[in-house]
Amino acid sequence: xxxxxxxxxxxxxxxxxxxxxxxxxxxxxxxxxxxxxxxxxxxxxxxxxxxxxxxxxxxxxxxxxxxxxxxxxxxxxxxxxxxxxxxxxxxxxxxxxxxxxxxxxxxxxxxxxxxxxxxxxxxxxxxx
Amino acid sequence: xxxxxxxxxxxxxxxxxxxxxxxxxxxxxxxxxxxxxxxxxxxxxxxxxxxxxxxxxxxxxxxxxxxxxxxxxxxxxxxxxxxxxxxxxxxxxxxxxxxxxxxxxxxxxxxxxxxxxxxxxxxxxxxxxxxxxxxxxxxxxxxxxxxxxxxxx
Numbered sequence: 001x002x003x004x005x006x007x008x009x010x011x012x013x014x015x016x017x018x019x020x021x022x023x024x025x026x027x028x029x030x031x032x033x034x035x036x037x038x039x040x041x042x043x044x045x046x047x048x049x050x051x052x053x054x055x056x057x058x059x060x061x062x063x064x065x066x067x068x069x070x071x072x073x074x075x076x077x078x079x080x081x082x083x084x085x086x087x088x089x090x091x092x093x094x095x096x097x098x099x100x101x102x103x104x105x106x107x108x109x110x111x112x113x114x115x116x117x118x119x120x121x122x123x124x125x126x127x128x
Numbered sequence: 129x130x131x132x133x134x135x136x137x138x139x140x141x142x143x144x145x146x147x148x149x150x151x152x153x154x155x156x157x158x159x160x161x162x163x164x165x166x167x168x169x170x171x172x173x174x175x176x177x178x179x180x181x182x183x184x185x186x187x188x189x190x191x192x193x194x195x196x197x198x199x200x201x202x203x204x205x206x207x208x209x210x211x212x213x214x215x216x217x218x219x220x221x222x223x224x225x226x227x228x229x230x231x232x233x234x235x236x237x238x239x240x241x242x243x244x245x246x247x248x249x250x251x252x253x254x255x256x257x258x259x260x261x262x263x264x265x266x267x268x269x270x271x272x273x274x275x276x277x278x279x280x281x
């Protein structure tokens with residue numbers, strides 16, 4: 001049996017985080033056109049400085065931290081203030097340096113421009 | 129090494145692992161599932177938006193997650209039976225894009241909450257910031273906490 005004190009839960013193979021604060025998967029829309037991939041992510045309560053977006057080895061990691069001071073003692077709770085975390089594998093040909101992230105009204109808008117080499121190109125047919 | 133018995137127990141271990149992961153999916157997607165014991169009135173799995181109610185001493189604060197909604201999309205009504213929050217969430221796909229994944233959806237919503245004490249309707253404020261609706265309700269004078277002096281005999 002795996003040792004319960006391991007930092008990594010070996011029995012499930014799932015890597016656990018050091019922080020006890022939990023992260024939930026936010027709802028995401030993914031759109032694409034010929035120039036870019038567009039992701040819309042619902043992250044209510046998150047602020048600009050708590051957002052971390054990284055593209056590494058074809059994995060897009062979206063992390064949004066929620067830091068809110070409770071305005072008093074809790075009487076009734078239907079949600080807990082937790083962080084948002086989600087990882088996508090994205091196709092090749094996305095330029096990591098051109099990723100653009102905007103946060104507005106609790107919705108994160110991520111634009112992943114395709115590099116020129118993967119953009120569709122129309123081939124002119126020449127008269128023979 | 130690979131006796132029949134060994135293979136069977138490995139398959140069962142895989143099944144266990146599968147079930148455990150499925151349980152985790154539910155926990156990860158919906159933090160209130162299974163509903164925690166502190167959840168108050170008006171709770172159902174389809175209730176949107178999710179609401180937290182705080183007691184701030186002289187006021188009550190109601191907070192609700194409304195990502196993508198502006199102050200124009202949310203209507204807050206205070207009446208004798210309590211506080212009502214309603215509105216419409218519109219998610220329009222952007223022009224000229226094809227959709228790969230659409231988890232965010234458009235819908236109308238309406239919720240009403242019974243307040244735990246009387247409030248002063250004149251001093252109610254509501255705002256939307258970072259996709260969170262905050263309604264601050266001042267408690268009525270008779271519901272305000274009162275400090276009672278403890279006297280020595």
